[in-house]
Structures are given as C-alpha cells and as structure tokens.
Amino acid sequence: MCGIAGFFDPSRPAEALSADILGMLARIGHRGPDGSGTLVDDGFAMGTVRLAILDPAAGMQPFGDRSGRYWLSYNGEIYNYRELRATLRGLGCVFLTDCDTEVVLNAWITWGPDCLARFNGGFAFALYDSQTGDLFLARDRFGKRPLFYARRGDSFVFASEMKAFLAVPGFHFEQDPGQLSAILGQTTPLPDQSGFRGIESLPLGQWLRLRDGRMETHTYADLRFDAGPVVASEAEALALIRERVSRSVELRLRSDVEVGVYLSGGVDSAIVALLASEHSSQKLSTFSVEFDDAEFDESADQRLVSAHLGTRHHAQRIGHADIAGSLPDAVYHAEIPAFRSAFVPMFILSKRTRQEGIKVILSGEGADEAFLGYDLFKETLLRGSWRDMPEATRRERLAQLYPHLSHYGPADITAITGLYDQFSSERLPGLFSHELRFQNGLFSARLLKDAGTPFASIAALVAQCEAFPQMSPVERAQWLEYQTLLPGYLLSTQGERMSLAHGVENRCPFLDPDVFALATSINLKFDDGFREKRLLREAFRDRLPEAIIDKRKFPYRAPDGAAFAAVRPDYLDLVLSPAELGKIPFLDARFAQRLATKVLTKPAGEISTKENQTFLFLLSICLLHRAFVSREDRRDGVLPPLEKVVDLREAAHSSQGNFISVT
Structure with a gap:
C-alpha cells in the first residue's frame, strides 16, 4: 500500500x-x-x-x-x-x-x-x-x-x-456547487466526482491514457449480475460460499508483516476473523471501537467473537470529546463532505492499530452489498409489491424493516403506511430503490443557495449503463450501492482514507470478483430476501456463536450532532458565525446557521436523521473550505x-x- x-x-x-x-x-x-x-x-x-x-x-x-x-x-x-x-x-x-x-x-x-x-x-x-x-x-x-x-x-x-x-x-482549490448538490442529494460522490471544480476521480474499473496532451478513458470491468455459476441447490450454494469466502481471506493474508482484523460486532467481520484465524499460523490480533454511548456500542458482541476465536483483542473507547476533537483531522484526510460522524472513530482506531504494530487489516466491507444485507433491499422488495399486498402483510413486512429505528415502531405504522403509499411507484427513472433515502438528500441540498437538480448526475450515470434496464429492482439497488455509498463513503471516507491516515492498509475479502459473482447469482434464489444475508449466515452457522449468526443488522453508527453539542469545540464558529459562513459564497448562510443552532441547542431526541445528516455535511464542507480553499488550516x-x-x-x-x- x-x-x-x-x-x-x-x-x-x-x-x-x-x-x-x-x-x-x-x-x-x-x-x-x-x-x-x-x-x-x-x-x-x-x-x-x-x-x-x-x-x-x-x-x-x-x-x-x-x-x-x-x-x-x-x-x-x-x-x-x-x-x-x-x-x-x-x-x-x-x-x-x-x-x-x-x-x-x-x-x-x-x-x-x-x-x-x-x-x-x-x-x-x-x-x-x-x-x-x-x-x-x-x-x-x-x-x-x-x-x-x-x-x-x-x-x-x-x-x-x-x-x-x-x-x-x-x-x-474551488468547491464546486454543482458537484456538492449531487453529493448532498445522494449522500456520497459519484465515481468521477471530487467535490472540487476541475478535479476528477478516475472511476472504478477504468483506465486512462494521456498521449501528446490528449486524454482517453476506457472501462475494463462492469458490474454484471449474470456472470456467476449456475447453482442447483441451497446446499451447493452454502458450500460455494464457504469455499470462495475462505479462499478470498486466504489470499488477503498474503503479507510479510502481521495482518489483523477489525471486529464490528456483526456477522461479516466475525466470518472474516474466523477464517483469518483458521488460515493464520499465529494468534490473530483484532481491533474494535467501543462507545461510551450505549446506543451505538457493540462491545459485548465484539468480546464474544474474540473469546470464541481466542484472538488478541484491542478495544478503543470513544466518547463525544474524541469525535469532536478528531473531526478536523479526519475531514482533512477524507477530503469529501461526510453525512455522518462514524468515520471519525475509524480514524482514531487506525492510529491505535498502527501503535500496536499492525499495518495490514482485514474488514467486512462489501458483504452487505453482495449478499443483500441492507434493509434498503428489503424496502425495495416491499415497495415494489406494495399495491398487491394485503394490509396485514404490509404491517408484518414493515415491522421487519428497521427494528433499530425508533420512528418505525407500532405507533408510527399509520404514517409509514402513508409514506409507502406515496412511494410505491417510481418517480425518478431508474432510482426507485433509493427515492426514500434521497428525501433526506433533498433537505441537505437546502444548504446551497442554488441546488439545481441534485439527481441529474446520477440519473445520467444510470442512463449510460446499457444493462440497467434488464436488471431486477434489487439488482438496480445493488448497482447503485456499488456506484455510490460503497466507493464514495464506506471504502474511502470511512475506510481507506482513515486507515491510510496512519499508514494502515485495509483489505476487504468480500470485495473479491469470485465472491461477488457467486453472491449475485444466488441472491433471492433460495429465499424471499427478507432475512438479510441468510445464505451467508447459514454457511457459517456451525462455526460462530448463535448470538452473532442470528443478530439482526445493526448499522455501524456514531454520535452525530450530540457529540458537538456536548463538547462545543472552537471550530463550531465555522457554522455559527455569519462572518465565517459568508466566506463560502454558495452556502445559504441563513438556513445553515439556523440548522446549526438547532442541532447544537435542542435535545438530541428533537433532532431528526436528516438534520443530523445535514449538520455533518455543513460542518465538513466548512472544514474542507478552511483547509483546501482558504488554506487557513495550514498543514505541512x-x-x-x-x-x-x-x-x-x-x-x-x-x-x-x-x-x-x-x-
């Protein structure tokens, strides 16, 4: 690396x-x-x-x-x-x-x-x-x-x-309002976007040639959902999962230095740690983030996996002061506006990892995208068949969607039912699966004086994909995740950038071409998709604790606005001072200041998901402006x-x- x-x-x-x-x-x-x-x-x-x-x-x-x-x-x-x-x-x-x-x-x-x-x-x-x-x-x-x-x-x-x-x-450097509008709308940059005018990211799966001042780009790898093996039975599928994931972990252990594993407390990283332990000749070192705030903490499950596998475990405790204190450094390394604070603990954890003498780490990223682990995929299935479902089935399916979200409880069923009635048919061509998520993005786009059309760029990207019309609704949702959240945030802001900030290389066994081809060929073939990653779980059921195998998806999160309200770091002037906000001409300073004041003064329970998301976007945009555009934050x-x-x-x-x- x-x-x-x-x-x-x-x-x-x-x-x-x-x-x-x-x-x-x-x-x-x-x-x-x-x-x-x-x-x-x-x-x-x-x-x-x-x-x-x-x-x-x-x-x-x-x-x-x-x-x-x-x-x-x-x-x-x-x-x-x-x-x-x-x-x-x-x-x-x-x-x-x-x-x-x-x-x-x-x-x-x-x-x-x-x-x-x-x-x-x-x-x-x-x-x-x-x-x-x-x-x-x-x-x-x-x-x-x-x-x-x-x-x-x-x-x-x-x-x-x-x-x-x-x-x-x-x-x-000049921040580009057009790109920022898209980033705020879809929560992450598209593969070619940087957030800065005139700077491009070479998209995934492409190569570029510059000859005599002329530039040409070529795609060598497309996301295909029809290139996997033909699997006749569930038993064969489970055997292939074990074989291919194990081989992928074995390949990623090739190193002349020690390799460790990040344990999140979920099944994906537990599987990676299990296989790494089996393929390693020495005791495995594992690393985890623990939170002072019990709402986000998974330390009990992390310790359970570590004890089961006999790893040498290292836990990094994170509180509000840690997040607020490290945000400017983490944003500087991320370089892209971020919609949540969860990348900051990973910045701190990678520093601890390097201090412990480890500079290669394995993690579980990519499993949710490949094996349909996100509730987004269940939501797409539910909304797609909403009008054909009896009322009782609708309520049953809704209850299975977001058990970790308080606003999806029984008391909210009427409001949620109305929302799904409204979004049961496609409004944005090709973007049906993500339309509910993009509603929060529309709120975030209000940070800009002129947000334009936030979804024009992603609509153009979809239109360029010749295979997209032939994909099923769930495959389209997967394709969008592989183009947006995965490379634009999980692998970059929360992953590679935070680890490499301290000289730690991260490797992801689930991002293996053979694992991807297998997963996409068996998804929904042996179940209805409402038990996330069921086949992956069943493949390793007899080798991990039942509490981990059967654990519902618990998205990795960290305290957002509440951390900054509790600590009040001095850089909050960037989002509270009209003079500071006025340095960024494309921001709607009035809306930004009102939002920041609410997030920093009201009880956390009164701040919605979209307000927390927008506040983090605002704060990171301002920190990036200070570091890259005005260069007031000097770093050599x-x-x-x-x-x-x-x-x-x-x-x-x-x-x-x-x-x-x-x-």
Missing part, C-alpha cells in the same frame, strides 16, 4: 519538477511512511511513498523494467500476484523481487490494459512509457484505492489524494525517507532498468 503522485508540465524546468514532486509526496507521506522515490523526465515527474508489505527489502518505486522504458508508481495489492507471476514466468518474464509491484509492471508489458481484468485486488497506479511519453492511469474494479487528476492548461496532475495538489505551484506533510531517485534525462534510457540513478 502506498501513495502516488505526478504531473506533466512542459513549461517547468527539471529542477523545479524535482522539487514539486517531493512537495506532493510529502503531503501524502502518511500513506507510505516506509520510504519514497521519484522519477523525472523532460516535462514529467512522478513518485511514490511506500508502505512496505510484500518483500520490504525490495520493490522500491518508481519501479522500472530492465530496458528502462516503462516505469510504475503503484498503490495497492494484487492478491493473486503469485499465480500471475507463475503465468508470466511461463511466458519468459524474469523476476528480481517477491513483490506484486513487479508483477503489475510485467503484466502490463505482456498483456497491456487487458491485464487489469486479471487482477484480484485493490489498486491504483500510474505507468509511464518513457519512449512514447504516454502516461497510463488505472483503478481497481470496486474503487478500493483512490486516484484523482486535474488539467490546467498544458499541465496534467494526478495523485492518490487531492491534498498533494496543495504543493503544486499556482494550483487553487512529512516526506518519508528518500530511497530512490531516477533521472531519465541523465540515464538516457540505459539498460540498467530498475537500478538507474538509485540513491
């Missing part, structure tokens, strides 16, 4: 390019504190900060082939690298290291962009062809690893995190030890390859 950065700028001399790339790498040095390296050519520079996981003594980057033509700056892990290396050796490739970086480079040289479909992993990389001057950027199929880029005149800049652009001379990065410098102008493309001008 690493961080990468680079740029084309024909107007800048080589000495300036060298200084600029070092500045960019320093801004993202937290991603790879084990070392750094740079490459400079005429008008081009790129570099890597390295988190050494595989073959720590080798694999310094940028990594070049023996001819000195191709150079790779790579962030991520390819879990099936050993199998790919064996295939490439059979084709005549020679390997000098035991790291996956060299496999990625040789795979590209051998197969070109077709190699991307062979990769099982989370990655983002830049590959420079010094002979043609072409630059290739690529990103994994699920959007595990980030990659941003921007064009400014004749220059082109890219990096794993946008904060690297703070080091680029003359680069100015630290460059990891500089281990490798490659100057292609001096090397003149000699045959020393990976060993050119190494310092």
Whole structure:
C-alpha cells in the first residue's frame, strides 16, 4: 500500500519538477511512511511513498523494467500476484523481487490494459512509457484505492489524494456547487466526482491514457449480475460460499508483516476473523471501537467473537470529546463532505492499530452489498409489491424493516403506511430503490443557495449503463450501492482514507470478483430476501456463536450532532458565525446557521436523521473550505525517507532498468 503522485508540465524546468514532486509526496507521506522515490523526465515527474508489505527489502518505486522504458508508481495489492507471476514466468518474464509491484509492471508489458481484468485486488497506479511519453492511469474494479487528476492548461496532475495538489505551484482549490448538490442529494460522490471544480476521480474499473496532451478513458470491468455459476441447490450454494469466502481471506493474508482484523460486532467481520484465524499460523490480533454511548456500542458482541476465536483483542473507547476533537483531522484526510460522524472513530482506531504494530487489516466491507444485507433491499422488495399486498402483510413486512429505528415502531405504522403509499411507484427513472433515502438528500441540498437538480448526475450515470434496464429492482439497488455509498463513503471516507491516515492498509475479502459473482447469482434464489444475508449466515452457522449468526443488522453508527453539542469545540464558529459562513459564497448562510443552532441547542431526541445528516455535511464542507480553499488550516506533510531517485534525462534510457540513478 502506498501513495502516488505526478504531473506533466512542459513549461517547468527539471529542477523545479524535482522539487514539486517531493512537495506532493510529502503531503501524502502518511500513506507510505516506509520510504519514497521519484522519477523525472523532460516535462514529467512522478513518485511514490511506500508502505512496505510484500518483500520490504525490495520493490522500491518508481519501479522500472530492465530496458528502462516503462516505469510504475503503484498503490495497492494484487492478491493473486503469485499465480500471475507463475503465468508470466511461463511466458519468459524474469523476476528480481517477491513483490506484486513487479508483477503489475510485467503484466502490463505482456498483456497491456487487458491485464487489469486479471487482477484480484485493490489498486491504483500510474505507468509511464518513457519512449512514447504516454502516461497510463488505472483503478481497481470496486474503487478500493483512490486516484484523482486535474488539467490546467498544458499541465496534467494526478495523485492518490487531492491534498498533494496543495504543493503544486499556482494550483487553487474551488468547491464546486454543482458537484456538492449531487453529493448532498445522494449522500456520497459519484465515481468521477471530487467535490472540487476541475478535479476528477478516475472511476472504478477504468483506465486512462494521456498521449501528446490528449486524454482517453476506457472501462475494463462492469458490474454484471449474470456472470456467476449456475447453482442447483441451497446446499451447493452454502458450500460455494464457504469455499470462495475462505479462499478470498486466504489470499488477503498474503503479507510479510502481521495482518489483523477489525471486529464490528456483526456477522461479516466475525466470518472474516474466523477464517483469518483458521488460515493464520499465529494468534490473530483484532481491533474494535467501543462507545461510551450505549446506543451505538457493540462491545459485548465484539468480546464474544474474540473469546470464541481466542484472538488478541484491542478495544478503543470513544466518547463525544474524541469525535469532536478528531473531526478536523479526519475531514482533512477524507477530503469529501461526510453525512455522518462514524468515520471519525475509524480514524482514531487506525492510529491505535498502527501503535500496536499492525499495518495490514482485514474488514467486512462489501458483504452487505453482495449478499443483500441492507434493509434498503428489503424496502425495495416491499415497495415494489406494495399495491398487491394485503394490509396485514404490509404491517408484518414493515415491522421487519428497521427494528433499530425508533420512528418505525407500532405507533408510527399509520404514517409509514402513508409514506409507502406515496412511494410505491417510481418517480425518478431508474432510482426507485433509493427515492426514500434521497428525501433526506433533498433537505441537505437546502444548504446551497442554488441546488439545481441534485439527481441529474446520477440519473445520467444510470442512463449510460446499457444493462440497467434488464436488471431486477434489487439488482438496480445493488448497482447503485456499488456506484455510490460503497466507493464514495464506506471504502474511502470511512475506510481507506482513515486507515491510510496512519499508514494502515485495509483489505476487504468480500470485495473479491469470485465472491461477488457467486453472491449475485444466488441472491433471492433460495429465499424471499427478507432475512438479510441468510445464505451467508447459514454457511457459517456451525462455526460462530448463535448470538452473532442470528443478530439482526445493526448499522455501524456514531454520535452525530450530540457529540458537538456536548463538547462545543472552537471550530463550531465555522457554522455559527455569519462572518465565517459568508466566506463560502454558495452556502445559504441563513438556513445553515439556523440548522446549526438547532442541532447544537435542542435535545438530541428533537433532532431528526436528516438534520443530523445535514449538520455533518455543513460542518465538513466548512472544514474542507478552511483547509483546501482558504488554506487557513495550514498543514505541512512529512516526506518519508528518500530511497530512490531516477533521472531519465541523465540515464538516457540505459539498460540498467530498475537500478538507474538509485540513491
């Protein structure tokens, strides 16, 4: 796991390019504190900060082939690298290291962009062809690893995190109200959105080529729901689940450093911990967040799983002061406005994880999307058949939806029934499954003076998917989750960004192509979908405590507005002061101030979900403006030890390859 950065700028001399790339790498040095390296050519520079996981003594980057033509700056892990290396050796490739970086480079040289479909992993990389001057950027199929880029005149800049652009001379950040409207409406950015004008995210499953100033993008991996195996019986389905999930965990344990597991208290992380324990040769280390507030705490279930598996468990206690105190740092690392505070405890937990000597972690993300774990999927089924259901069945199904939400109790049935009557038919083309969720988004969009059409971008994304009309309603809901909440928040803001802020790599066994293909081929085939993840639970029933296997979905949450009302950190002036709000011209300062005042002064029970969500959006937008736009929150990065410098102008493309001008 690493961080990468680079740029084309024909107007800048080589000495300036060298200084600029070092500045960019320093801004993202937290991603790879084990070392750094740079490459400079005429008008081009790129570099890597390295988190050494595989073959720590080798694999310094940028990594070049023996001819000195191709150079790779790579962030991520390819879990099936050993199998790919064996295939490439059979084709005549020679390997000098035991790291996956060299496999990625040789795979590209051998197969070109077709190699991307062979990769099982989370990655983002830049590959420079010094002979043609072409630059290739690529990103994994699920959007595990980030990659941003921007064009400014004749220059082109890219990096794993946008904060690297703070080091680029003359680069100015500007929050984009159009993108923010979409982010507020759908709660997360779309795959190509950054929240800042002129900065794009390379979408999941795509690669980009820049040649002579011209840019082209290509998709190499689409989300397909018809590519899985044909499964004849439930018994066969359960056996395949056990086999494929176990193999996925085994692959993700490949590491030359110790691998730990995050335990949430739910069944997904418990399964990952179970399989990791079985495949590990040493006692497993597990890590969890505990909350002072009992409403959010799952520590009893976390301890139950740890005791059952005999892990070495580490619990990080979180209170209101922890969340309020760490929010500015967590938002700075997230770079995207956030609608909840749950990512902040993960920021704190990753720091504790690194302090305990662990820099690779497994977690359960992706299971809910693959195996229909969210109540959203049950809600889609219910609303889709609402008009054909008798009243008694409607009430029975409603009771199964959101048992953890107080406003879905028996006393609220009449109001909820009216709501479902209203939303039993599609209003936004293609977005039927998410229309209720988007109602909160419409409220959040009121933060903007001109919200425009918040759902125009996501509607356009749906329209571009040729397979979308043939999908079932639940498959459409899954597709939307894989395009929005999963990469836009769970894998980034709450996942990768929080872990890499402290040099911890996160790996997700449920985000495996074979697991995805299997899950999507058996969903709803052997049940009606109203018992979330039933097949996944049954596959491991005899190996985990019954209390965990049968536990209802308990969404990971953290205190939102209540934490800030209790602690009152000084940065709340950003959302309470008319002068501070006035610094952001696109905000509706009056609405924002009224909302913030209510959230911070009224009892928590009087603050609705949509108000909490909107308050967190407001606070994070203001903190991002302070850090990136006005740059009032000054942060200087630290460059990891500089281990490798490659100057292609001096090397003149000699045959020393990976060993050119190494310092």
